[in-house]
Amino acid sequence: MSDLSLIALSARTAALLLAPEGARYRLPRAVDWTLAPKGGDTVASGRAQIAPLFFEGLEPGRDYVLTCDLGSLAFSTPACAGLVEASDFGARPDSPDNAAAFARAIDAVPAGGCLRLDPGRYVTGPVFLKSDMTLWLPEGAEIAAHGCRTGWPVLPARDDTGRVIGTWEGVPEPSFAAPVTALGCTGLTITGRGVIDGGGDRGDWWSWPKETRDGARRPRTLYLAHCPGALLSGFTVRNSPSWTVHPYRCDDLTAVALTIRNPPDSPNTDGFNPESCLRARLIGLDISVGDDCVAVKAGKRLAGQKAHLAPTRDLQITHCHMARGHGAVVMGSEMSGDITDVRIANCLFDGTDRGLRLKTRRGRGGRLVRITMENVDMRGVPTPLAVNAFYFCDPDGRSAAVQDRAPAPVDATTPEISGITLRRVTATGVAQAAAAVLGLPEAPARGITIEDMRVSYDPAAREDVPLMALNVVPVRHGGILADFAEVTGTLRVQADDKEQTDMLTGFFDAYAAGHAPYKGGAWCYEDGCIYRGLECLHRATGEARWLDHLTRLVSAQVGAGPSLAGYDPNEYNIDNILSGRALLYLHEVTGEGRWLDTAGLLVDQLATHPRTRSGVYWHKLRYPWQVWLDGLYMGAPFQVGYGLRTGRADLVEDALRQVATALDMMHVPETGLYAHAVDEARKQPWADPETGQSPAHWARALGWLAMALVDLAELVGPAGFAPLKGRTTQLLKAIAALRRPDGLWLQVIDRPDLDGNYPESSASAMFVYALLKGRTLGLWPGDAEGLHTQLAAGVVRDRPGGGQEMVEICEVAGLGPFQGRYRDGSAEYYLSEARVSDDAKGVGPLMMSFAAHQEAGRRPREAVAGE
Structure with a gap:
């Protein structure tokens, strides 16, 4: 990739990536920039400190030139078929529920058009988007869920055609609609510097994390199902009832320059959960949440049910910042449809419990294969690499059938882990182990390769377990710990005075x-x-x-x-x-x-x-x-x-x-x-x-x-x-x-x-x-x-x-x-x-x-x- 590239474009917004050598989410040094229409005067300028550079308020169908210390880049905004103002259809910051007004406004958007919100906080129930539209949330505009479950729409597990639209942790189940929901939409863009607030702290969502109430599971904040080519750029998503941004079977998805925030004690509030998506790109995301930051999923196998399973493949995660979550980039444990060909590059992991975390268990089936992480810096991450085939999730997770270290028969429900590569990774403040890899005795983790990994240890660290499985010994300042695993490579420990x-x-x-x-x-x-x-x-x-x-x-x-x-x-x-x-x-x-x-x-x-x-x-x-x-x-x-x-x-x-x-x-x-x-x-x-x-x-x-x-x-x-x-x-x-x-x-x-x-x-x-x-x-x-x-x-x-x-x-x-x-x-x-x-x-x-x-x-x- 060049030092300067266009990564997202709509009629009124654009996102560029500044990627000089050494850039992670933050730039190694500030970059001064100016933006001007081609042949015109400067319309914006500034000094960039982070790799994603996002603009809004551009004119449709206009040629622009971005000039900066890294060079210049020309781009043209596409045309817009028409701009619709939500306020013209009754959307008001003082309304207790704007859902009906939003529905009228969305219905009025022509194909290829744009719905814009004025600055203000719009309380609402779930909003359902449609194909061939852009939702533009400019800076100062906020969609805020009211949090009252009474009358809240429920997505059934499947629609009339049998297509899965309601899901919960990898299986089809009825679930409450998200405050912003899109089902089967093509040509969809959500963009702008505004905010989507899921209302997790309003109502009782966080008090029943694993339960079903009123016949449904908790909502996500932004949920897209079967929306190929969707573009998400620039906005903030926060305060989620459960998983925050959940694209399900959304091939060719692009998500750039998003900020995702949830309280650190909010239950199961993963930041971004691409599930059964092909060729998704996550670029320049800044995530700090109450669970995993990016949690990659591919469905969970159930007895007699596997039609709902589909792979996640060719996923790119670059120039992102993951902070405070349980894991920075996590795969599984819902991975029965296969998670393969994932690249994580040029990211910063800051204070997450684990860095790259792969988790599965007997009964899942599926593959975690060809996962590469390179040019990643970690600060204060106790265990930078955690690979665990004995993850004790689900009601039977601690049973002998799942946790026994004796080999079990190999069948379609035996998961596979292979081809995991870490390259040019620096981790400071490691507490438990630089890498902890626990495969299955009947299906060892194979092809785990560590190249040029540098670690330094937290001198104040205490012994603790690096993996969530039974019979794991607490450790402090461990190197590469491997059991039922094939691991090659060495560490460069930066502790030599x-x-x-x-x-x-x-x-x-x-x-x-x-x-x-x-x-x-x-x-x-x-x-x-x-x-x-x-x-x-x-x-x-x-x-x-x-x-x-x-x-x-x-x-x-x-x-x-x-x-x-x-x-x-x-x-x-x-x-x-x-x-x-x-x-x-x-x-x-x-x-x-x-x-x-x-x-x-x-x-x-x-x-x-x-x-x-x-x-x-x-x-x-x-x-x-x-x-x-x-x-x-x-x-x-x-x-x-x-x-x-x-x-x-x-x-x-x-x-x-x-x-x-x-x-x-x-x-x-x-x-x-x-x-x-x-x-x-x-x-x-x-x-x-x-x-x-x-x-x-x-x-x-x-x-x-x-x-x-x-x-x-x-x-x-x-x-x-x-x-x-x-x-x-x-x-x-x-x-x-x-x-x-x-x-x-x-x-x-x-x-x-x-x-x-x-x-x-x-x-x-x-x-x-x-x-x-x-x-x-x-x-x-x-x-x-x-x-x-x-x-x-x-x-x-x-x-x-x-x-x-x-x-x-x-x-x-x-x-x-x-x-x-x-x-x-x-x-x-x-x-x-x-x-x-x-x-x-x-x-x-x-x-x-x-x-x-x-x-x-x-x-x-x-x-x-x-x-």
């Missing part, structure tokens, strides 16, 4: 050698992050190359007089103080007075730097009365270091007093954490009118704080740090408790429930540095084993073309107006900021955490005040 050390030092050396000043040569804190990293590396290793890099880079910004390139003290920017720590270190190791003289320029700024009424430095002159956590790291350790070096006890005392005061101002009792910022004047729109605090907890802001505290503890020693010790320990414990199984921390650190939240690399490096230092200094009593090893495995990736890069770094975040927009400090705001690779704010702290890891390996724990 020397190998990782060599990789990281090579990465750091190359980065420092090629580092270009962040702001064109002007003195700034971003360069200071690299300077601090090089200082820590030199302190930890004594290797001259780190000091050489530091001297070369800092010297380029220090001039005669003394002077600092591009530095204006009258900006009163506390960020500019950070790089001064490099001046103090160079003075320490060389004894040259010019370094300390230059540091004096920064001290002069601090002497007149504006302060809050409570005595804490403003973050910047253009941010009056505001204190940010970032600023505590930028200023206080330098001021203390300079004070200690020059005998200025007043500077030391003032810095410590400011930090203590700031902690009082910014502590959030409800979370035990600290606000990103506080406005003492209570004038900023982002500030709480009572506390002045910003609303959400940004991880990197807390990272700056944690690093500031441990650095101050190291500088002033036990007695001087005693007043801050208790709060530091409390903070480090809170941070450690929020660490994910993959060893990383979320961008909005305390919101694992937040849609779109992601593990952020720079903050994770800061936290590991602070915890390692805290452990050494007696400030944190936790277990530091594996902290840095797991961090590095999770944030450093092989760069296409050679070398390494640090990925998933939030480029910048702040508060207030900036570059034409307003940063309101909400959780959603922090998720909106761009993510980049190899930013100094990430690489510098990674250098620091590596240095702390090296020091911790050879130094006994020290004591701090109170011990």
Whole structure:
């Protein structure tokens, strides 16, 4: 596939796939793009962070050109036979049930036409679509099921022709119609940025997961049966009563750029269930649900019944993100009609219980054959590959007939598993086993091949069973576990400290050698992050190359007089103080007075730097009365270091007093954490009118704080740090408790429930540095084993073309107006900021955490005040 391709098209929407080398669901680096009609002016532009790029509001029958960093692509939207507005037929956001209005509107859509909903939330019972139509749900439009079963339509197991239309877990059964249902439709498109809400939390759907009520099984949210060539693109499906999106016997289905969300405790709410479908394509889906993310089905054999069985074959699953589900991509256990020729590629599995999961049992029959997974990254997945022919589902699932390890007779009900290939898979934070394969003694799993699979283990993992079968032994940090199975291949375990050390030092050396000043040569804190990293590396290793890099880079910004390139003290920017720590270190190791003289320029700024009424430095002159956590790291350790070096006890005392005061101002009792910022004047729109605090907890802001505290503890020693010790320990414990199984921390650190939240690399490096230092200094009593090893495995990736890069770094975040927009400090705001690779704010702290890891390996724990 090319780097840029068209993957879905309707008269008014389009989806493209950005797929440079190294892309998964997320891109290895942001891609800027513009969209324009052919020969016309730009109608849209932006910066893409993920592989699927979706547009709506296009004109039918128009030629367009998408231009981006990867090239350009021309496409033409098809004509539309007519646009029908649902509102013209009585659809209203204030109506208690819009089902009748929707039915009238759908009936009015001409062949090849489009039904559009205005923005708003439309409560409804089930809506039945028809052939040769497009349902366009633009951004802001929502179809929401009311959840009341009274009068809810029921799909019979079969229609008058004997065709299966009602199903439940692989067998024909009456079931409640989905809020959006399509039966036997051709030429069907559902598209747009809107929402279909299944109403799972309304009514009683989740209280009877395996029962039948009123003669029917629970509904899906979007159900398509016998709809060849259907196109689904762009929209969100959420809050499902059971399986969320269920295409049944829909050949040549395309589903792209969908978002699927269900609560993690909602029962049997699989995300996407292609059942008995040929040649389906699932591209760029983002799924986080209460059961399996993508669950591939092919019917379940019943005694005397197999006419309902049909294969799923030639399925493509690419550039998808699977999070939090029981399994990322699962096949079975309803697979009696055969699941064959499946390709899973360029995906990210994030915190699912298992990665690729194949499950079946005696009595199923059918085949799981020719399944390939390649170029897939997994983070915090306890068992990346789980193949289980003893799955204990159904009422007899735990019986001796199903679970006995003695060979049983082979017949038509014996399932087959063969030809399973994993290639170029990276899994960090593995807990139970890299691969667990359990075939049948009478029909072993054959041809299981593992090529270039790299794993690292979660040091905090506990023993548990990797497969849902009886007589499976709990395991921790297992490799390839196989029984009644033919498995070839090896793992590359990324737990060798020397190998990782060599990789990281090579990465750091190359980065420092090629580092270009962040702001064109002007003195700034971003360069200071690299300077601090090089200082820590030199302190930890004594290797001259780190000091050489530091001297070369800092010297380029220090001039005669003394002077600092591009530095204006009258900006009163506390960020500019950070790089001064490099001046103090160079003075320490060389004894040259010019370094300390230059540091004096920064001290002069601090002497007149504006302060809050409570005595804490403003973050910047253009941010009056505001204190940010970032600023505590930028200023206080330098001021203390300079004070200690020059005998200025007043500077030391003032810095410590400011930090203590700031902690009082910014502590959030409800979370035990600290606000990103506080406005003492209570004038900023982002500030709480009572506390002045910003609303959400940004991880990197807390990272700056944690690093500031441990650095101050190291500088002033036990007695001087005693007043801050208790709060530091409390903070480090809170941070450690929020660490994910993959060893990383979320961008909005305390919101694992937040849609779109992601593990952020720079903050994770800061936290590991602070915890390692805290452990050494007696400030944190936790277990530091594996902290840095797991961090590095999770944030450093092989760069296409050679070398390494640090990925998933939030480029910048702040508060207030900036570059034409307003940063309101909400959780959603922090998720909106761009993510980049190899930013100094990430690489510098990674250098620091590596240095702390090296020091911790050879130094006994020290004591701090109170011990």
